[in-house]
Amino acid sequence: MDTGLLLYCRRGFEKECAGEIQQVATDQGVYGYCLVSDNSGYVVYVTQTLAEADKLANNIAFTKLVFSRQMIVIVARLKDLPSDDRISVIVDAASELPVSGDLRVETPDTNEAKELLGFCRKFTVPLRGALRKHGCLLNKEHLKKPVIHLMMLDSSQGFLGYSYPENNSPFFMGIPRLRFPAAAPSRSTLKLEEAILLFVPKDKIETRLAPGMTAVDLGACPGGWTYQLVRRGLFVSAIDNGPMAESLMETGQVTHYMEDGFKFQPQKNVDWMICDMVEKPIMVADLMGDWLAKGWCRATIFNLKLPMKKRFVEVYKCLDHIEAKLRKKGLRYEIQCKHLYHDREEVTVSVRIIG
Numbered sequence: 001m002d003t004g005l006l007l008y009c010r011r012g013f014e015k016e017c018a019g020e021i022q023q024v025a026t027d028q029g030v031y032g033y034c035l036v037s038d039n040s041g042y043v044v045y046v047t048q049t050l051a052e053a054d055k056l057a058n059n060i061a062f063t064k065l066v067f068s069r070q071m072i073v074i075v076a077r078l079k080d081l082p083s084d085d086r087i088s089v090i091v092d093a094a095s096e097l098p099v100s101g102d103l104r105v106e107t108p109d110t111n112e113a114k115e116l117l118g119f120c121r122k123f124t125v126p127l128r129g130a131l132r133k134h135g136c137l138l139n140k141e142h143l144k145k146p147v148i149h150l151m152m153l154d155s156s157q158g159f160l161g162y163s164y165p166e167n168n169s170p171f172f173m174g175i176p177r178l179r180f181p182a183a184a185p186s187r188s189t190l191k192l193e194e195a196i197l198l199f200v201p202k203d204k205i206e207t208r209l210a211p212g213m214t215a216v217d218l219g220a221c222p223g224g225w226t227y228q229l230v231r232r233g234l235f236v237s238a239i240d241n242g243p244m245a246e247s248l249m250e251t252g253q254v255t256h257y258m259e260d261g262f263k264f265q266p267q268k269n270v271d272w273m274i275c276d277m278v279e280k281p282i283m284v285a286d287l288m289g290d291w292l293a294k295g296w297c298r299a300t301i302f303n304l305k306l307p308m309k310k311r312f313v314e315v316y317k318c319l320d321h322i323e324a325k326l327r328k329k330g331l332r333y334e335i336q337c338k339h340l341y342h343d344r345e346e347v348t349v350s351v352r353i354i355g
Helices: 014-027 050-059 086-096 117-134 189-199 202-208 224-230 281-293 311-328
Strands: 004-008 033-036 042-046 070-078 102-106 147-154 157-163 214-218 235-239 254-257 270-275 297-305 332-338 346-354
Touching: 004 014, 004 050, 004 147, 014 033, 014 042, 014 311, 050 070, 070 086, 070 147, 086 117, 086 157, 102 117, 117 147, 189 224, 189 297, 189 332, 189 346, 214 224, 214 297, 224 235, 224 270, 270 281, 281 297, 281 311, 281 346, 297 311, 311 332, 311 346
Parallel strands: 102 147, 214 235, 214 270, 235 254, 270 297
Antiparallel strands: 004 042, 004 070, 033 042, 070 157, 147 157, 297 346, 332 346
């Protein structure tokens, strides 16, 4: 195996990542096969040629991949790197790399691989210098040029490749680094913060999440998701039979309704609805589709809790169900779904009605 796509994913979700890339690659007319190792945190989709892998990296919309954290074109599988001169071997393998504007030396997101991160940080500096001397890395960082990735499995083996900045994750290892805000009532707040960071363009946040907008949080207790909207100045109806954090209630921006999130109906349409309820995913998808189809909200971010088996199939069944409801109403919409870093046995979905 010399060419293909390298896809990062959450440990334990390699089969879902593989099933997804197999499907979308076939849709692009590229036929290959997956190399999957359980709990490795990555998948390799093998193609016959580098050109085919590059085609996929250009034509597959990375934002549409649910289970992939990063998508990299492989130019070399590195093995038996000598401990006294790894750089020469890597530079020799760099002839197929495009002229790039950044370098990331990474590992899969596993406990074993993350022990290499100290090595990766130290190794980045001399490797950057060698690649610049070789001519495949610009002397100054350039955000519109491809990114070179060296993914190390251990100190002697890994993958060398590149990604396109307009069709990749901008984050190291595909993981945004967020700090838990001390004022938030639960760590679940990080899921919504990551979702907003991923789904709402940076230059659109001030208009799409503007102070004074209205929102409903279904299954809000104790308020981890509500916190993210309150801090942005929104007024939130929190729906949950459990208690809300007093700190949120004291803001004057939260009204608490002790009701079942599946039965609640807003008296007035709202700008946003968010939902992190624990229920069968198809039931949540049906409820989300109803809120959007009935015009009760214009945008939503919600979680789908996944079953232990057929997780890939269940996700796409739920997304298709929502889209069918919206198409039936003749609505134009944008939909995205991602297995976020702060998700576990769940995925996060964003839907926005357009026009």
